[in-house]
Amino acid sequence: MSARAVRPKLSFLGVAGRHNRVPSPYPWLMPVILVMGLFYLYPVVDVFRYAFTDLTLLGGEGHYTLSTFANVLTRPELLQIVWVTFVFTAGSVVGQQLIGLAMALVVVRAEKRHLFGTTILRTTALIAWVVPGIAGGIIWKMLFNEAPFGGLNSLLRLMGMAPVQWLSDPDVVMWSVVLSNVWRGTAFSMVVMYAALKAIDPSLYEAAEVDGASARQKLFFVTLPQLRPAILVNMILITIQTLNTFDAIISLTGGGPGRATEVLSLYTFNVVFRNYDLAAGSVLSILMLVISLGLALVYASFLPKDEKA
Amino acid sequence: MKKSLMAALAAATALGCLPAIAEDLITSDRVGPSDAPKKMVFRMTGDGPSSTDPTWAAGYAKLYTDFINNHPGWQLELQMMTGDISQEQARMLEQAKAGHAPDCAAVDSFVLPLFKEAGVLKSLSPYFTKEEIDQLFPFVRDGITGKDGQIYAWWWSTDLRVLYRNTEIVPNAPETWADAKAAALQSVEAGMEGILFNGSRYEGTTFDWLGNFWGQGGKLVDDAGKPVFADADNRDKFVKAVNYYRDLVESGAAPKRVTTIGNYDDLNAAALAGTSALFVGGNWQYRQLQNAMEPEEFAKWSFSMLPGITVDERSTGTGGWTVAAFSSEPEKVEMCAALAREIYMGPANALQEQLPTRADLYDKYDVFKSEANQTFAKALKVGQARPGVLIYPEISNQIQIMMGKVLTGAATTDAAVDDAFKATLDAYARL
Incomplete structure (x- = not known):
């Protein structure tokens, strides 16, 4: 050749x-x-x-079928689980975003003034972030323990306040779970917001000061518009992360009482590992993927055009 | 010259051997010399040298050392399971189906049918005599025997649920549900939390409660393995048993926090803290309480059979652990059987006071002649194992969800029971 x-x-x-x-x-x-x-x-x-099969973890070859989609998507509990997932995700994302932004603003402000403790604050927040989900769940389970020797309720009793049914009241338990997730995830938002704040051109603040803008006006007319791309990207990341969270919930409540804290990811896990239904778990995974992609597209549509490019 | 050379060689040999002599035979993940030519991977629970109880850990360390010394040339690689047994066992089943299971493993008796059905276990029949197998309790023997008559695991320990009480506050053993409620209310008046039990999303929630249903003659599944717990014959018994727990919570005889309890350690903690005088627990907790309490404090504690709707309608759930082989190498299967025989079939029972599954072992070991263990053995007579059917994990899951809804007042008992039954039947149809 x-x-x-x-x-x-x-x-x-x-x-x-x-x-x-x-x-x-x-x-x-x-x-x-x-x-x-x-x-x-x-x-x-x-x-x-x-x-598109009826595969289980129990053996057998399985057959191709559309019935798994029909079975899973018409389950009576699915609507409640999607609602619980929405509340958990919305609460966690809003909480992490707001507290992360507030902490980043405090750290940046404190650094400008050379105040003591900014490194301690950042490090403390980051410690919560690096704690594995299961360990975080166990820590919060001890704090929320409703026994007479439980962590938070003991403090409340010391202050002369009535104990709270953190995990046994179906109306309260979701907010306990959101609190523990916000505790864990806020550091990530803080780091993203901190980096974005540092990247804002100082001349914008100087111009605002020349124009006589108050601190509140500087926040709403300079800082937040400049942070918009970072906020939206952070929203996409923490939304996807929160939708996939199940380790902290499984160790804190197991999804209970009843199904009060059973989010979609935990439900998927239960369907695969407790019902052994691999096909149904796959359908639920696709549902999660569709929800994540849909939300990401919604967020992305708010991104300024030049950032998108 | 020759003598000096010999001495130098001897010294060098001795020095060379030092690391081997100094090497620990037991580490956190290995038993036996690290350079042993043959290795068996054993996936285990806390029933081993890594037990959280120092006495048991030391006892197991000796048993494992003796075992490995009896099998020169072998080392065991130990893989520890986490506390989430359901997840661990499901993952192991998937690994086994993909051909990546450990050589030998602890398999929870209630999921053993799934492993047998999947055809991933190796027969242990060649390694146990007919006499040994015949000594097993019938429900144990049935549980480990496959359709071909071979045994596919060695079920070495069994357990049961009982009602623990602080006799200083509850002197008499409650025999009926009404007795239990009265005793719990009496303990609340004494400043305690009332009766405690597992009530969260946890297998123990279902299993500890099932005795109340079984005691009335209720059945979870029919002979074909189809769920029947809320059909025409069983629904009334099931609802009564659920309402027993509901009434305990609503009357204040049990705190609402039972819906957050999903661990037997939580029950021990309450007993140790002196905040509870009554709880539903497992027989193994008796020894745990003894180890953790001061002798004068432990002397106040006793236990009795679970109460029933009447004195004569009582039952309790019995479970336990098996050792099973997955390896395709006959040598490792034999080693796995030897491990079950030499460590777990008797010695481990005696060490942990875990109830043996062979009637003759109750006479062999003195620990099982104690009053407490004789009482446990008596209660075993009304014990019932979970049905060895594929749908059981989902039945349990639905009972846990139902219990959460009922005990928090989020649903009526009837509605919650109907939901659980329908969901179970739907899952059964998909199996």
């Missing part, structure tokens, strides 16, 4: 001809494509494939 015959076949590998100076990108992209395909795409494809 002549060299001329070989050359065109090898060109896709980046073997440039004498006059072709532009190397092919494929050899450089192949490792990434392979890794992404193997570790990210293949499992996703498998989940879609399982969703």
Whole structure:
């Protein structure tokens, strides 16, 4: 075989001809494509494939069917679980965003004034972030323990206040779970907001001061508009993260009492690992993916055009 | 010259051997020499050298050391399970189906049918005599035997649920539900929390409560394994048993926080803190309380059979752990059977005072002649194991959800029971 015959076949590998100076990108992209395909795409494809079957963890080959979709999406408990997921996600995202922003503002302000304790504040918040979800759940379970020796209720009693049914009252338990999740996730929002605050051009504040803007006006007309892209990106990230949270809930309440704190991710986990229903779990995973993508698109539509590009 | 050379060689050999001599035979994840040519992976619960109870840990360390010394050339790689047994067992089943299971593992008796059905276990029949198998309690023997008559695990311990009480506050053992409620209210008047039991999303919630349903003659599944717990024959008994717990909470005989209890340690903690005088627990907790309490404090505690709707309608749930082999190498299956036999079939029962599954072992070990263990053994006679059917985990899951709704007042008993039954039947149809 002549060299001329070989050359065109090898060109896709980046073997440039004498006059072709532009190397092919494929050899450089192949490792990434392979890794992404193997570790990210293949499992996703498998989940879609399982969703169209009746596979269980108990054995058997399974058959292709659409009945799993119909069965899962018409379950009477699904609506309640989606509602619980919405409340948990909305509460957590709003809480993490607001407190994270407030903490970042305090840290930046304190740094400007060279106040003592800013590093301690940042480090303390970050400690909560690095605590694994299961451990965080156990810590909060001890704090919320409603026994006479429970953490928070003992403090309330010391202050002469009535104990709270943190985990046994269906109307309170969701907010206890949100509180524990906000505690854990706020540090991430703080770090994102802190970085974005540091990137704001100081001349904008100088101009606002020249115009006689008050601190409140500077916050609403300079800081927040400048933070908008960071806030939206942070919202996307923490929404997806919160939708996938189940480790902290499983160790704190197990989804109970009843189904009061059973979010979609925990329900999916239960369906797969307690009902052994792999196909139904796959359908629920696709539902979670659709919800996450839908919310991400909604957030992204609010991004300024130039940031999107 | 020759002598000096020999001495130098001897010294070098001795020095070379030092690390091996100094090496611990037991580490947190290994038993036996690290360079042993043969290795068996054993996935285990806390019933081993890593037990949180120092006495048990030391006892197991000795048992494992003796075992590995009896099997030169072997090392055991120990893999610890977490406390979430349902998840651990489901994951192990999936691993087994994919061919990645450990060589040998602890399998909870209530999920053993799933492993047998999946065909992932190796027969242990060649390694146990007919006499040993015949000594097993019938429900145990049935549980480990496959359709082909082979045994696929060794069920080494069993347990049961009882009612613990502080005799200083509750002197007499409650025998009926009405007695239990009265005793709990009496303890509340004495400044206690009332009766405690598992009531959250946890397998123990279902299992500890089922005795109240079984005691009336209720059945969870029919002979074909189909859920029947709320059909025409059983619904009334089921609702009565649920309403017993509901009444305890609504009357103040039990605190509402029972819906957050999902761990037997929480019950021990309340007993140790002196905030509860009455709780539904497992027989193994008797030894735990003894180890954790001062002798004069422990002397106040006693236990009795779970109360029933009447004195004659009482039952209790019995469970336990098995050891099963997954390896495709016969040598490792034999080693797994040896582990079950030499460590768990008797010695571990005696060490932890975990009730044996063989009638003859009650006479062999003195610890089982104690009054407490004789009482446990007597209660075993009305014990009932969870049905070995594929749908059981979902029945349990639905009972846990139902219990949460009922005890918090989020749903009426009838509505919650109907929801649970319908959800279980739907899941059964998909199996």
